Amino acid sequence: MTRILHVLDHSLPLHSGYTFRTRAILKSLRAAGMEVRGITGARHSEDGPPIEQVEGLTFHRVSHIPSGPPGLREWREIESLRKGIERVAADWRPDILHAHSPALCGMAGLRAARRLGLPFVYEIRAFWEDAAVGNGTGREGSLKYRLTRSLENRVVAGADAVFTICAGLRDDLVARGHDGAKIGLSPNGVDLTLFGDAPPRDGALAESIGIGSGPVIGFIGSFYDYEGLDDLIAAMPLLREHHPTAQLLLVGGGPMDEALRAQAAASSAGEAIVFTGRVPHSEVERYYSLVDVLAYPRKKSRLTDLVTPLKPLEAMAQQRIVAASDVGGHRELIEDGVTGLLFPPDDPPGIATSLARFIDEKYRWPGMREAGRLHVAANHDWARNIDRYRAVYQDLLRKRVCRGRRSRIERVIE
Known part of the structure; x- marks a missing residue:
């Protein structure tokens, strides 16, 4: 052997x-x-x-x-x-x-x-x-x-x-x-044997952390500068002009935590931005259940153009809706309009416009969920x-x- x-x-x-x-x-x-x-x-x-x-x-x-x-x-x-x-x-x-x-x-x-x-x-x-x-x-x-x-x-x-x-x-x-x-x-x-049907929405958790009916944009991971979470926070006031009940759920922590919290507190959409801090790995799935669109707004750089992240694949394996910045690493994983959405990097107004339109076209999401799962099964x-x-x-x-x-x-x- x-x-x-x-x-x-x-x-x-x-x-x-x-x-x-x-x-x-x-x-x-x-x-x-x-x-x-x-x-x-x-x-x-x-x-x-x-x-x-x-x-x-x-x-x-x-x-x-x-x-x-x-x-x-x-x-x-x-x-x-x-x-x-x-x-x-x-x-x-x-x-x-x-x-x-x-x-x-x-x-x-x-x-x-x-x-x-x-x-x-x-x-x-x-x-x-x-x-x-x-x-x-x-x-x-x-x-x-x-x-x-x-x-x-x-x-x-x-x-x-x-x-x-x-x-x-x-x-x-x-x-x-x-x-x-x-x-x-x-x-x-991903190990597809670890991912079954997405769990139902955890209503008790939503109530305890102040998450409403949505739409909920979410990010679950580490808060590094290259992840572009500041652009996602900056996009929220514009997104809420189109969808007044939209919220942003940020789960995790990292070097940018303090700066992001300060930015959110100063935002006109601050009441719609929820930070949970780091959560135990065993609890992460409960937070995923609250998110309508998992967003990955990575900034454009050598790192993000050359490297493919793991989290969008895990999300697609769970039949989650994925939206990500149009950088090289994301383009290798996501086909725009088929398995998810690609929006412009480093561009909060462009992110807001893309997400607003994406939410308006929610009727397309079931097909995207299935296409994403099939893509992961065939290639990842x-x-x-x-x-x-x-x-x-x-x-x-x-x-x-x-x-x-x-x-x-x-x-x-x-």
Whole structure:
């Protein structure tokens, strides 16, 4: 049975889009007959044992937290994780190493794979230098930005196979001069077995938080600047000119929380904007039940043009109505007027006009719900998407056998 060791930035029991994608990948690979484990480095912030079982999945932890000045600290982090990978490999004997971005994980996996004589797969979920710009912790063109990009280029060049989660990321790598023949797509997906019919509206919850009959525009997630929630708040007074009972429900929190609350308090539509704060993951479905249109007003940037988000897919899997800004990452997921609505980014009046018209055409929503669900089933179901990995794994193992390559695990473990 083929064994795959996944090298990860962080994992369950932490909850994030990153960990949910990892969970889906590992469980789908296991259902396809493979043995899987994960290993995390210093950036997994949850305390736990050196080997942890979560939802039936096994994760090894490298708990060493490196010190030193920038640059040296990251190199020590790579080396610490590399050593941890080799320790796990000595005991568990994986057939393939599969590292997931960021590039720190990728370089640790690449160095370990070369020393162990194992095939190496690298998967890019986002360019982390662009993600840092998007969440306000980095600046485009800075030394750190360029070094991160350079490190990722080295990992991509050295990998036996590469996956990206969307065409935008793949096209960018090809434009940098990387071999497109070894770069495959593994799009964001959902486990459709987790999503059934949408639950009925939770009237008690609606009353307790002040949500009326709607229409209710909602966002459930993290409040980063690139999500464009300030544009959605700015659109509300104009939307209420057309639909006076419209409300905005914002569930979650993050770096922009305080600024968004201040903006809402100063808005003429402030009484129609409801913040809940962060809610337990087990309660999220109750809040989804109150929303008529799930809105994703991401601002236009390199990050949002190149990266596809997970949440619109989850919403469509639940047969929810989706409206999103017309940026590259959304266009890969949503067909305007068929599976949802695309509205202009960075344009509150344009957002308000589009949403008002969308609400007026509510008679089209049942068809959109069905089209969205069918689109996810055909293109983003992990039960099917996992075949992309399996084909690449089999090809790499076949090439390894043909070349007579043998694992060098015993010789490199001290």
